[in-house]
Amino acid sequence: MSTPLLHISELTKRFGGYTAVSNISLDIQRGERIGLIGPNGSGKTTLMNCVSGTLPPTAGAIAFESRDITHRPPHKRARLGLSRTFQIPRPFHSMTVLDNLMIPLEYVAHRGVFNDQHAVAEAMALLDEMGLADRAHERPATLSQVDLRKLELARALAAHPKLLICDESMAGLSAVEVDEMLNILMRINGQNIAIIMIEHIMQAVMQFSQRLFCLDAGELVCEGSPQEVVANPHVQRAYLGT
Template sequence: MTAPLLKVDNVGKRFGGFVALEGINLDVARGERLGLIGPNGSGKSTLVNCLCGTLRNEIGSVSFEGRALDGLPAHQRTRLGMARSFQLPRPFASLTIADNLRVPLLYTVKARSGITHAGADLDARCHDLLALVGLESKATKRPRDLTQVEMRKLELARAMASDPKLLIADEAMAGLSQSEVNDIVALLIRMNERGVTIVLIEHIM
């Protein structure tokens, strides 16, 4: 039997006397699309933060490709091939949409491989990400010029800039209309078809 890409074993997290997570067990296979659904306050974002290294779980363990991640900070988990999008996108307001992608392309990939993309390669990769999320026509615009759903697409593109094996999308569809939700679902499927394992965290029931 093939080992899971991501394994969560009995993970728990407390904030003082408040139990945010308890006994979380999860196996995510390579290439899978997995949705985790729950109401607000159910601990979804806390779980994401424990998986990605922003928070440390006091109980249980998380492993990625068979490697224990306990104690490993977020940036090192990114180097291993984990990426996440945030529920509230915070792009660089003064940069163009294209430059908002060039920043993670330059620095995240450099941190993993020790090299930067050559100019032509960087531009090609940036164009590919813009095309993937349907923002080619917005490349020279600023984040303030984007609609809410376009901001979510930019956030997902920024996460994809690290060329991840696993993408955890934290409430990428919150507050969107049904047609916009359909757009994001279609985008996540396209990302998955490129070989990226998707874990989608949502409260939409």
């Protein structure tokens, strides 16, 4: 086996006396398409917050390309190739759509080289890929829900990730828009970028994922092929709420 891209080992996150993530270990390989499922409140976002560095774990360790990143701040993880989108898009509202991409491009990908013509060209190429090129000089407030989610994705991609974590990028979208997002994510994955998709839309996550992980009440209750996981009795119980 090659070394995994991401290695999570015995990770626990407590909020006071409440255990949101309980002793989770899992590996993700380079270029993999992963689905992370589980009922609301099962710890998916918290686990990914620990991976991206926005929350410190209570116990356990995280390694990215064999480097221990458990205690590194989010921006350093981003520079190593770990990028994420937020469940609620977080653009800079006072900036244009284009400038929203310049921040990660200049800071993470071009490492502090500002006003770089290459960075502008790259930002425009990313917007073009998302179908947002004609919105480059508008403010995020003028974008529809699906376009905001595409901007969120473009911002994450601007940091040149090896692993992209998408937290409910399809929530609230129409069936047509979900398909559009799936196509974009498949194209991104085609560039050998591993993707962890947190998603409630089962049809989308089943279609997308090579492997699924299911959390329930902070515990990893099942992992395997999408077919194996949805057939698992514990997973079915978690979803039926019995």
